[in-house]
Amino acid sequence: MSLGSFFIGPYEVSPEQCVLRFQGQETKLTPRNMDVLVYMADHAERVVTSSELLERFWSPVASDHAVHKAISELRGALGDSVRSQQFIKTLPRRGYKLLQAPVGNDADATPPGWLAKLQQRLTAGLDYRKLATVVGTIVIMLGLLSLALNHRPTTSTPDIVTIGVESFSFQGESPNSTSFMREGLRTSLINQLARLRAVRVVALEPESEAAREEDVDHVLQGTLLQADGKLRAMVRLVRSEDGVHEYSERFELQQDSVFSVQDHIVSNIVTALSIHLDEEQRALMYDWGTTNAVAYERFMKGDFYYNQFNPRDFERAIQLYQDAAELDPHFINAHLGIAAAANNLSVFSQLEKQRELLKLVSEVHRNVASVAPDHEALEAIRAIEMRMAGSEYRRQEQVLRRQVLSGDAPSYALAHYALFLIGARLYEEAEGFLDAARETSPFELNPDESWDYRVTIARPEEAIRLRKDQLMLRPKHIGMLGPLVRDLFIEGRPQEAEWYLERMREEDTEGLNLDYTEQMLAVLSGALKPESPELESLYHRDQNYFFNNGAVAFALGDLDRGIDFWARLEPLQKRKALNMIHLSERYFPAAVIDSPRYQQLLEYLDLGLSWQRTLLEGVQAMEKVTGVGMSPAASAAYSQRRFVSRNTAWPQELAVAPRQLPADLLANTANGM
Structure with missing residues (x-):
């Protein structure tokens, strides 16, 4: 469609001016939202997927949330809503479709x-x-x-759902003692339900039953049961037109505090009904794998915190996922959410917490096996266990290779093999695996984020841009903040680095990654000098800091101290070594990287030549399936049994940072940090 104006229903769309016009009123759209609307108009005959819109109008690191926000804003501008969907239809697990075909001012089709x-x-x-x-x-x-x-007339308007709330009945030993609570439950429900959008609530009395069918769309019925010192609330939503039970749920609580119990029941019922009365939300709940609306609500909150990507929010996500799994033990994605959040939190945690998190994931594996012994999620949870253990990456490589060669690998397999390749400095091969990786399906949790791995292998200037884009969407993302600070500093932009470093100090509640970044900046700026008292103080820290201490020693050119620290890493810490050594080597002098002693240390850690050769043999074995072969540089190194000490995708001057930064940058750093 050209940039000339066109109509969608009664709305005139003017792309050049980014406005909608209706009855003399203009509504401004953002340029991106207008682009999305024009694209949907150009493809009005079919469903447009979220991934299609993301690829066309957003950066490579944007998420589905950006598309959802744009669609929501377009609906608001068109006077549309999720409930009515007169202009934009959501098709769960598929995408969006424009319901009214656009009519152009210059339409030249002539009807016969x-x-x-x-x-x-x-x-x-x-x-x-x-x-x-x-x-x-x-x-x-x-x-x-x-x-x-x-259709017969009804007192409800088409966009308003009317719910009649009956008094709660009672089953138990002393109905009089709970009469005030039953009425309190109904009153609270009426007050809370009335706050929902597009819902009208009325109190139904026994004498009003004859008029119920004419007055309300749904009836909420409830029973309060008392037995063995426990309270149990049973609620049912019944369609008044035909008596069909649309929703029912049981809420069981200890009778320790009447008012807290009442508030909890009301909150859960309102949450459940708000989802069950929304066709789109109900469909999404089923797609995620549960029929328990309260469990779904907890899960979605957990998913929100999980995507903030920082230690504090990972903790919140784990608790919410656990709540969801407790409410619905068969909600497999809730169990998988616990494992995924624990996995990411472990990356930033100290050893004691890492051990606790590994036990938690093992417990998740047992829980899923007990309710769904053949579920494919068990394989994903086991893969998370192996990567958290730190020392099982060779076994994991074999599992991933076997999965890929089977032709039916899980979505994370190629992406995680790419992570191994990145850690081994085989960036070109990793990029090929990321290109071949299957996209995560809707309603599927994936422990690997391919876009994150792509940012890792991007050249510094491009990585800075991509990380800034991602931090616009997730400003607390601790995995983006540290590398961005270090890259900005190396690129001679210390003021920007300082601003992001302050944000990192607020978000890294575990402290290990913050410490690593601060120590690297101190080394690069010359603030941390060999044999200084400050350095000796660092070197006397406990086991949790051995990786950071070794990186500091190597960056200062001290092979003896660096080898001593890294040779004493515990198995759980080898995961950090696997993922971070290739990044740390940007800050090491060439004399360290090329030293036979350093390469012997890598071989001792099983991260040296033999590990590289194992991965390259895997690349060759999987080539017919992935279409990815060895790069010329890797192939030459493999045939000569030579260690690839620097990633071959970047020029050498980028693969190793300058040993000394410019004097003016050092001055700025001393003043600003």
């Missing part, structure tokens, strides 16, 4: 026969906008006439 003549008469002397408004009005009137002929 009598319709063409009628069109000529109608359009004579009229501008197209007025004609579109008239036709739209006629269509609406015909629709209302059809409703009047085929």
Whole structure:
């Protein structure tokens, strides 16, 4: 469609001016939202997927949330809503479709026969906008006439759902003692339900039952049961038209505090009904794998915190996922969420917490096996266990290779093999694996984020841009903040680095990654000198800091101290070594990286030549499936049994940072940090 204006229903769309016009009123759209609307109009005959819109209009690191926000804003501008969906239809697990075909001002299609003549008469002397408004009005009137002929009148407006709330009945030993609570439950429910959008709530008394069918769309019934010192609330939502039970749930709580119990029951019921009354949310809940609306609500909150990507929010996500799994033990994605959040939190945690998190994931594996012994999620959870253990990466490599060669690998397999390749400095091969990796399906949790790995292997200037883009969406993302600070510093932008470093200090509650970044900046700026008291103080820290201490020693050119620290890493710490050594080597002098003693240390850690050769043999074995072969540089090194000490995708001056930064940068650093 050209950039000329066109109509969607009664709305005139003007792409050049980024406005919608309706009855003389203008609504401004953002340029990106207008681009999305025009694209959907150009493809009005089909469903447009979220991934399609992401690829076309957003950066490589944007998420589905950006698309959802744009669609929501477009609906608001068009006077549309998720409930009515007159203009934009959401098709769960598929995408979005424009429901009303666009009509262009310069449309040249001529209808055949009598319709063409009628069109000529109608359009004579009229501008197209007025004609579109008239036709739209006629269509609406015909629709209302059809409703009047085929449906009985109702007191509810089409967009308003009316719920009648009955008094709670009681089953137990002392009904009089709980009468105030039953009425309190109903009153609280009425007050809370009335706050939901597009919901009207009425209290139903026994004498009003005869009029119920005419007055309400749904009836909420409840029973309070008391037994063995426990309270149990049973609620049912019944469609008044035909008596169909649309929703029922049981809430069981200890009778220790009447008011807290009442508040908890009301909160859960309102949450459940808000989801069950929303067709789209209900469909999404089923797609995620549960019929328990409260469990789904906890899961979605957990998913929100998980995607903030920092230690504090990972803790919150784990608790919410655990709540969801407790409410619905068969909710597999909730169990997988616990494992995924624990896995990411472990990356930033000290040893004691790492051990606790590994035990938690093992418990998740047992819980899933008990309710779904053949579920494919067990394989993903086991893969998380192996990577958290730190010392099982060779076994994991074999599992991933076997999965890929089977032709039916899980979505994370190629992406995680790419992570191994990145850690081994085989960036070109890793990029090929990321290109071949299958996209994560909707309603699937994936422990590997391919876009994150792509940022890792991007050249510094490009990585800075991509990380800034990601931090616009997730400003607390601790995995982006540290590398961004270090890259900005190396690129001679210390003021920007300082600003992001302050944000990192607020978000890294575990402290290990913050310490690593601060020590590297101190070395690069010359603030931390060999044999200084400050350095000796660092070297006397406990086991949790051995990786950081070794990196500091190597960056200062001290092979003996660096080898001593890294040779004493515990198995759980080898995961950090696997993922961080290739990044740390940017800060090491070439004499360290090329030293036979350093390469012997890597071989001792099983991260040296033999590990590289294992991965390259895996690349060769999987080539027919992945289409990815060895790069010329890697192939030459493999044939000569030579260690690839620097990633071959970057020029050498980028692969190793300058040993001394410029004097003016050092001055700025001393003043600013």
